[in-house]
């Protein structure tokens with residue numbers, strides 16, 4: 035019985051191969067995703083998507099899902115490229131991620147891979163994906179280490195900023211006007227990585243960190259941390275903290291101690307779980323930086339469209355936008371090559387892409403080169419600085435460069 | 443000076459929760475390792491009734507305390523009593539209460555989700571100046587409550603007949619049963635009171651950090667430490683233990699950085715365990731652990 | 732009207748200790764159970780009090796079985812035990828220990844306070860009222876244990892070796908107190924003793940327990956006069 039089945043399978047594969055070779059493809063795959071143009075002139079791409087569909091990190095899958103739901107018709111119209119999504123649930127666990135990625139590559143025969151969205155999991159499968167020689171689309175992760183440019187041609191493309199970039203932009207701001215910088219970071223991978231990147235940026239640029247303190251997840255107060263900042267004359271604070279609730283503990287201590295640093299910067303993690311456990315007086319002075327403009331232009335159009343199409347808030351706004359960007363890039367490349375299964379040609383087309391569209395009104399020109407597969411760069415003039423109003427809505431304060439000058 | 447004041451206040455939080463451990467230990471010689479989840483349970487029950495505008499905050503607190511008390515009594519009856527039948531050295535209750543902790547954590551997470559939720563009940567915002575240190579009113583409230591609850595418990599144990607029974611059970615449960623008092627019932631009542639205190643702590647703490655399923659976990663280690671330092675068999679123990687632990691960890695954090703604070707607190711536990719295993723105020727009893 | 736032990740079998744874990752023990756204590760009656768060390772006397776008393784479970788056989792008071800009720804309930808119904816080694820609450824005061832005894836009498840009040848008479852007769856109790864129990868001498872502790880039992884308003888009182896560890900003089904005093912309790916409370920008393928002579932002199936009837944079985948029973952004077960008992964328990968040669 036088992037033998038029979040495997041024979042069937044072998045025959046099926048042989049037949050499919052024969053059909054493909056003779057160029058009369060079309061019916062071999064269930065969805066007709068052959069990677070080249072069908073009768074209607076639309077190329078259907080089999081896109082493998084890995085992410086935590088279930089479990090506590092499911093927001094990190096949802097943003098990809100929302101973006102597909104909102105924009106797939108647009109891309110089809112614009113580029114004659116249709117996505118047939120084949121998704122795998124990695125439950126955010128490293129083991130599941132490895133399994134899911136290999137299933138997509140080896141069993142499902144996808145034409146390109148998107149995800150996993152979490153840096154740690156991406157790092158872990160990086161070698162496998164590079165070896166598979168499939169375009170690797172990364173809208174989620176931030177870790178620079180995911181792309182090793184020693185591997186050429188390189189298959190990975192990131193449309194989020196990297197840790198190194200954001201720390202460079204933050205560093206400029208934190209140390210502006212000779213301010214003394216204190217870093218408080220959570221005692222986990224995210225916090226450590228923030229600390230490391232910020233410190234190495236500081237070192238390269240001849241600055242030093244005046245005080246660095248860890249906060250344990252769930253710590254009941256941060257009074258001592260703030261006191262130490264105060265005592266060592268810190269007037270510029272960076273919070274690299276995973277959980278918004280812990281960020282709240284720090285800002286509560288800042289308020290309680292009557293500590294008034296000139297600058298308080300943090301990361302986008304403050305957008306989750308912070309507002310509900312903090313008061314407006316505590317977030318008054320906090321600012322974040324991001325290469326996207328959430329309030330106007332193409333970035334905000336993407337978010338508005340997601341909101342309208344799904345009836346939900348964008349799951350992770352930054353990543354909804356970066357998913358849009360990577361799909362735009364990939365669809366253009368496939369259209370240009372005319373065959374999604376010519377992986378190397380598609381990869382080259384991505385690397386050479388001239389104009390990336392985000393929404394209707396934002397474009398980014400020539401973002402990639404052989405040793406730059408990251409959409410954004412660390413030029414403060416292209417980054418935005420945000421504060422928060424009393425309802426914790428983002429307020430655009432200017433570009434990062436402007437805020438450097440007038441310190442917002 | 444700041445560190446001293448803030449350490450005392452922080453110690454108050456741990457002391458209040460430590461009282462849950464001390465109470466169950468005194469009467470039943472067992473500890474409920476699911477205390478952290480009772481902290482969350484209390485906070486979420488209060489959150490659930492937060493919309494009952496006809497009920498004053500004290501009433502809402504009481505609802506949370508009562509629910510946790512009932513669940514606590516049931517936990518003792520069905521998850522502790524059956525697992526301590528084989529005498530002094532039967533510590534299967536340790537496993538069953540840890541299991542309860544996992545189950546409650548999952549249940550609460552499934553119902554409420556993992557993210558912290560804002561709780562406005564019994565919430566005081568702002569800070570006051572205590573001897574030059576800025577102390578959050580909420581934390582101060584918790585610390586004051588720790589003292590009040592401790593004094594009430596001590597007075598009750600000295601002056602009321604329920605207190606007499608509690609002391610008797612702690613010394614000799616078998617003989618207590620010969621006096622017509624069921625040690626199992628006393629255990630259930632104690633668990634009810636202890637988990638009620640955990641729920642009270644949870645509600646007041648949630649007003650600061652938000653109610654979340656895991657909110658009790660970080661308090662658990664510190665409050666067990668405080669209970670052990672003060673002595674698991676002494677009602678005054680948590681206050682003394684809390685003061686020492688709080689001040690030591692806060693002063694250390696001020697001097698050497700936050701990571702050393704907790705380490706110093708736990709070192710204190712080790713020193714106490716070596717020097718006085720029964721805790722500073724504890725009576726030398728045979729500890730079943 | 733009596734406390735009946737009917738073909739009682741019980742023991743610890745695997746080992747059976749009592750093999751079908753039957754006995755009876757009437758109201759106001761003083762019944763002695765004598766037997767050597769390890770005969771099963773303590774096991775018997777603890778089973779009647781509810782601290783050990785009955786394996787087979789029955790326990791009845793006034794005809795109704797109480798073999799399946801808890802120790803606390805038995806105490807509240809008036810079956811009161813003074814355990815071997817007295818088992819005072821060491822860190823409670825004399826007064827608090829006696830107060831604990833009263834807990835078993837809740838709901839069975841009325842009439843004169845049985846404790847008052849004892850306090851009058853033994854002023855030492857009042858003198859020591861606020862002293863911690865573990866600071867008392869052995870004799871004093873036994874007095875407190877008996878008074879605590881009386882505070883529980885016993886209908887049947889089970890005494891496990893009340894003379895254990897006491898000097899002959901103290902033993903006399905304790906027996907005087909037992910006698911007085913019988914008069915005052917009218918309780919039936921089951922007195923278990925290894926020191927058989929004193930017990931047999933005081934008792935109305937007696938049982939001899941050997942290796943978990945009743946080997947002899949009858950009026951106390953007869954049992955005391957029997958050869959076996961004289962040889963085995965009263966230290967009288969030949």
Ligand SMILES: Nc1ncnc2c1ncn2[C@@H]1O[C@H](COP(=O)(O)OP(=O)(O)O)[C@@H](O)[C@H]1O
Nearest residue numbers: 743746748766767768769770771772773774775
């Ligand atoms: N807790 C126990 N577990 C097992 N065996 C016991 C226990 N207590 C007593 N025994 C055994 O039961 C028998 C009767 O003991 P006990 O009732 O204490 O005798 P007595 O009171 O007449 O001296 C003895 O053989 C003793 O070893």
Ligand SMILES: [Mg+2]
Nearest residue numbers: 772773815892
């Ligand atoms: Mg004995």
